[in-house]
Amino acid sequence: MRKAKDLWRFLILILALLFLQVNKFVISLISYYHGAKAGKWCIAKPSTGNVRLNQNIDYSCQQKGVDCGSCFVPNTAISRASYVMNLYYKAAGKHSWNCHFSGTGMIISQVPSYGACHYPM
Numbered sequence: 001m002r003k004a005k006d007l008w009r010f011l012i013l014i015l016a017l018l019f020l021q022v023n024k025f026v027i028s029l030i031s032y033y034h035g036a037k038a039g040k041w042c043i044a045k046p047s048t049g050n051v052r053l054n055q056n057i058d059y060s061c062q063q064k065g066v067d068c069g070s071c072f073v074p075n076t077a078i079s080r081a082s083y084v085m086n087l088y089y090k091a092a093g094k095h096s097w098n099c100h101f102s103g104t105g106m107i108i109s110q111v112p113s114y115g116a117c118h119y120p121m
Contacts, residue, residue, distance in 0.1 A: 041119050042089035042099035043082035045106050053081040056101050060084040065091030073117035082112065086119050 044053055057080055061068035066087045072080040085105055092098040099105040113119050 039109050039121070040094060040107050041109075041112050041121070042086045042105050042107055043112050044078050044085055044101070045104050046078065048078065048081070048104040050077045052102070052104050053077040056081045056104060057084050059101075060088040063088050063091065071117035073115045079114070079117075083117065083119065086112070090120055 044056060054077065060066050061084055066084060068084050070083060072083055085099065085101060089098045096107060099107050111119065
């Protein structure tokens, strides 16, 4: 009889531990999914040349949902490109491919806002 109780307690312990692990996994997946979309911005890679930056600006500004009359601080090609690339990235759904820009875009998780110019999420 004692062995049956011990076995029962052991099984309950194993099930409880299994439940906790599955629960942690599900929470991790949910956090990853929401974090992947929420706290991400698209900016131009620092090594991108001005010609390509201007092409990215032109492309982004022609897309639906992108208002290119926004702020650019500091007023440089890379800042202007980064801002409008991020607007396009946001308008297109924040998928990794929406920030490719022929290899000149990069996704970051640190807020790129500068001074009074706030990058929308």
